Amino acid sequence: MNFAIIGCGFIAKKHAKAIEAVEGATLVAVSDKVPSAMEFYVNEYGVDPYEELDLMLDRDDIDVVSVCTPTGLHAPLAIKAANAGKHIILEKPIAMTLEDTDRIIDACDYNNVKLSIVHPNRFRPVVRELKKILDQNLLGKISHANAIVNWNRNQEYYDQALWRGTKEFDGGALMNQAIHNLDLLLWFMGEPEQIFSMEATRLRQIEAEDVSTGLIKFKSGALSVVEAATTAYGQNFEESITLFGEKGTVKIGGKNAIYFEYLEVEGMEEEVNALKARVEEDPFGVPGHQCIIDDMVKAIKEERKPAVSGEEGRRSLELVLSFYESAKVNEPIQMIKEKEYANN
Structure with a gap:
C-alpha cells in the first residue's frame, strides 16, 4: 500500500521510518507548505514533494496518509483527506475540540475510510x-x-x-x-x-x-x-x-x-x-509507530477498524x-x- 505524509516536521520522520519498516507499505509522497521541509524525504526516500496538498490527494495510487501537523490543523486536513478517499493515520491528540473530532470521525465514516490515532504506547x-x-x-x-x-x-x-x-x-x-x-x-x-x-x-x-x-x-x-x-x-x-x-x-x-x-x-x-x-x-519492543502503520495495513486488508480508532482517540481528548x-x-x-x- 502506498503512503503519504502531510506535514514534514519532527514527528514525520518517525512515520517515514515506520512505513519503510512495514512489509507491504511504501512512502511515495509528502506535502508541506515549506519546500525545504520536504528535502530530507525526497533525498532519503525518493518521494514526490507537493506544496499543494490537493495535487497530492488527487493521486489515485495513494492509499493512506499520515497527518503530522500541529493538532489545531488536524480537522481540516483529515477531512480533506477523507473526502479524497484516503485512509488516515492521525497524530495524537485527535484534535483540539470534540466538535472537530466528530467532524473528522463523521467524514471518515461517510467516505468509508479508516481512521487510526497514534497512541503507540x-x-x-x-x-x-x-x-x-x-x-x-x-x-x-x-x-x-x-x-x-x-x-x-x-x-x-x-x-x-x-x-x-x-x-x-x-x-x-x-x-x-x-x-x-x-x-x-x-x-x-x-x-x-x-x-x-x-x-x-x-x-x-x-x-x-x-x-x-x-x-x-x-x-x-x-x-x-x-x-x-x-x-x-x-x-x-x-x-x-x-x-x-x-x-x-x-x-x-x-x-x-x-x-x-x-x-x-x-x-x-x-x-x-x-x-x-x-x-x-x-x-520498547517493535517501535510503536511501526505497530500503528502495520495495524493500518492489516485493518484495510481484513476490513476491520484499526486498533486505536477515532472513537478511542476521542476518549482521551x-x-x-x-x-x-x-x-x-x-x-x-x-x-x-x-x-x-x-x-x-
Whole structure:
C-alpha cells in the first residue's frame, strides 16, 4: 500500500521510518507548505514533494496518509483527506475540540475510510503484559490508580515554533505530553464518571498549562490521581501508572513507563521475576509507530477498524477537556462526552 505524509516536521520522520519498516507499505509522497521541509524525504526516500496538498490527494495510487501537523490543523486536513478517499493515520491528540473530532470521525465514516490515532504506547511490551493481567482479572477489584507524567520541556522547546504551547494549536502538559499516559489509564480502567482538576502555568512562558493535577472517579467506583507537568528540572523524571487491586499491585514506570517497577499479584509469585526480566530485555519492543502503520495495513486488508480508532482517540481528548473545564470552573464536573461542546 502506498503512503503519504502531510506535514514534514519532527514527528514525520518517525512515520517515514515506520512505513519503510512495514512489509507491504511504501512512502511515495509528502506535502508541506515549506519546500525545504520536504528535502530530507525526497533525498532519503525518493518521494514526490507537493506544496499543494490537493495535487497530492488527487493521486489515485495513494492509499493512506499520515497527518503530522500541529493538532489545531488536524480537522481540516483529515477531512480533506477523507473526502479524497484516503485512509488516515492521525497524530495524537485527535484534535483540539470534540466538535472537530466528530467532524473528522463523521467524514471518515461517510467516505468509508479508516481512521487510526497514534497512541503507540499501547504496543509496548510492559503495557501489553499489564493489559493481559487486567483482562484476566488477576488484580481483582481495583481500588485506585495513579497516573503520573513529570517531564522536562524547557523554554527552548516551546520557542521552536509559534504554535507550541498555544491553546488553539497545541495545548499544554495534559494535551500534548500526558495524553499517551491518559490513553493507557482509560484502556486499563474503563469509563470515567466525575472529574476534578487544578492547573497552572508556573515556569514556562506559554499560554497553556505546564502543570496539572486532578482526580477521576470511574464508573466502576475506582478512583485515580493524575499528575502532569513539563516543569521537571533538566530532564524527564517519570512517567508511570500504578494500579492497586484487591489481589495485587502493579506499577509500570521509568522515564517512559516501559518497565515493571513493582509487580506483586496473587497466584503469580513464580512468574513475576521471569515476566519482569522478559520486559527488561526489550522494553520498547517493535517501535510503536511501526505497530500503528502495520495495524493500518492489516485493518484495510481484513476490513476491520484499526486498533486505536477515532472513537478511542476521542476518549482521551474527552478526559483532557474535562480536566480543563473542571479547572476553569474550579469544581468537580461530570465527564464531558456528548456533542455538547465545551468552550475551552
